[in-house]
Amino acid sequence: MASGVKKVVLAYSGGLDTSVILKWLEDTYGCEVVTFTADIGQGEELEPARTKAQAMGVKEIYIDDLREEFVRDFVFPMFRANTLYEGEYLLGTSIARPLIAKRLIEIANETGADAISHGATGKGNDQVRFELGAYALKPGVKVIAPWREWDLNSREKLLAYAEQHGIPVEMKRGKKSPYSMDANLLHISYEGGPLEDPWFEAEEDMWRWSVSPENAPDQPTYVEITYQNGDPVALDGKAMSPATLLAELNRIGGANGIGRLDLVENRYVGMKSRGCYETPGGTILLKAHRAIESLTLDREAAHLKDEMMPRYASLIYNGYWWSPERRMMQALIDASQAHVNGVVRLKLYKGNVIVAGRQSTTDSLFDASIATFEDDAGAYNQKDAEGFIKLNALRMRIAAQRGR
Structure with a gap:
């Protein structure tokens, strides 16, 4: 039995992997486990995670609604930079990880834990994102990554361990999805299974949030988004909280076939990975933000932001949200948004987001008297x-x- 760890905070979903990790931590490290489950808009009922943790004897259980904080303090600051990784990816998974790392460390401090743990595998980006964030916020914390330590490297071995130790595992009826999926208020991702062949076209029944562009309505949908200091604050004239606004744009965008992406990306750990993503609300917001900036932002300021954006996107993708360089870049980006105020009108039609108009009564730099082709x-x-x-x-x- 390993020693030196008395209490560990586990990022816990209640699924097979983290349920096994919970028991494995107790047996391997002889420690008490605190569970933390984050609601960042994944659309799943989270109370079953509490029930499972209680059944396994966990005394300290955290289930936190982080939806507003996620959109307000992570998604919106990222969108102020018009962020895209490798020209396409809106970083839906990447931007959620620094928030989860932050909350893991907060709970560790609250409960007196000396370690944190996660269920990310040794092949992916998430292990890097979680751990870079944790070390930036609590330099002396111990991080336990079971997938890098144990030999339970298959679903069959995990199930056998669960049966051996009496770990309750929900065996869902019906056809199991062949994809590894991750969802939050910004997006849902699909990896693995048949998608591991880059030539394979994603099946229509894979997509969860959006209709196909072919089946979207034949009539366009118009929306108006109001911006204040670079952030969207109202939809069709109605003020909304960040999470509510993004959720509503997801609904509207998905109904119009917007936000699908099929991408082969370069992981930070060195391999290429193929994934599919649905980001309807984010796709709309990216188009809208660039539209209002085109009206209100100085040319050289806009061009400087565009030059910085790929580096900023890589920092987020690679897990450096809490780094000093990202904070410095954010300060510059935020300063550029002081006059990014106004309204953008968009036409949504069969997978397309089309700018139909933009106006700013207080901060527009567009002067028709100078730009005119007339006298x-x-x-x-x-x-x-x-x-x-x-x-x-x-x-x-x-x-x-x-x-x-």
């Missing part, structure tokens, strides 16, 4: 462009004269 009454002297062009061409003219 601008002297607002812009077109002759000034000649010197501007010649000065910018000077270095190229010199190079051409030298035969370069």
Whole structure:
């Protein structure tokens, strides 16, 4: 039996893996286990996790509703940067992990635990995200990752261990999904099974949140999103909390076939992985935010943000949310949003998000009197462009004269 650990906080779902981990921690480390289950909008009933933990003798059980904090303090700050990883992925799984790590450490501090534990495997990104976050927030904490220690490396072995130790396991009736799925308020992901063949087209009955674009309504749906300091605060003129607004956009977007993605991505641990994602609300918000920024954000500020975004996205994907460099970048991004205020009108149609209009009565930098193709009454002297062009061409003219 390993020693040195008296109490550990386990990120616990109540499923087979974490139920086995709970008992394994008690047997292997001889420690008390505290369970923590996060509600981040995965759409599942979480009280059964409490019942299972109680049945296994757990005395301290945390089931926390983190939906508003998740969207307000993690999703929205990320969207202020118009974040996409490798040009496509809206980071639905990645952005949830720093919140879970934060709460694990908070509970460890509250309960006097000296370790935390998670059920992430040794092949994936989540182990990195959980543990980088934990060490950033509590440098001396011990992290126990059973998948890197035990030999229970198959479902059959896990089931055998559960039977041997009397661990209650819910055997769901009906056809078991072949996919590994992860859901929260921002997205649902699908990996494994037939998706491990990159040539395989995802089956229609895999998708949970959205209709296919072919089966979406033949008439478009219009929505208006109000922005304040870069964050959406109202939908169709109705003020909503962050979590409520995102959930409603998920519903509307899904009904219009929006937000599906099939991606082969580069994991931080070195391998390529194929996954499918549904992010209807996030897809809408990304389009809307860029639209309101196009009206209110200075050109060079906008371009600087675009240059920073891939690095910022990689930091989140790789687990560096709590790093000093991400915090520094966030401060710059947030400063850029002071005047990102207004309303964006979008047309949703068969998987497409189309900007139909944008306005800002207080912060628009668009001046029709200057941009017009008609007579601008002297607002812009077109002759000034000649010197501007010649000065910018000077270095190229010199190079051409030298035969370069």
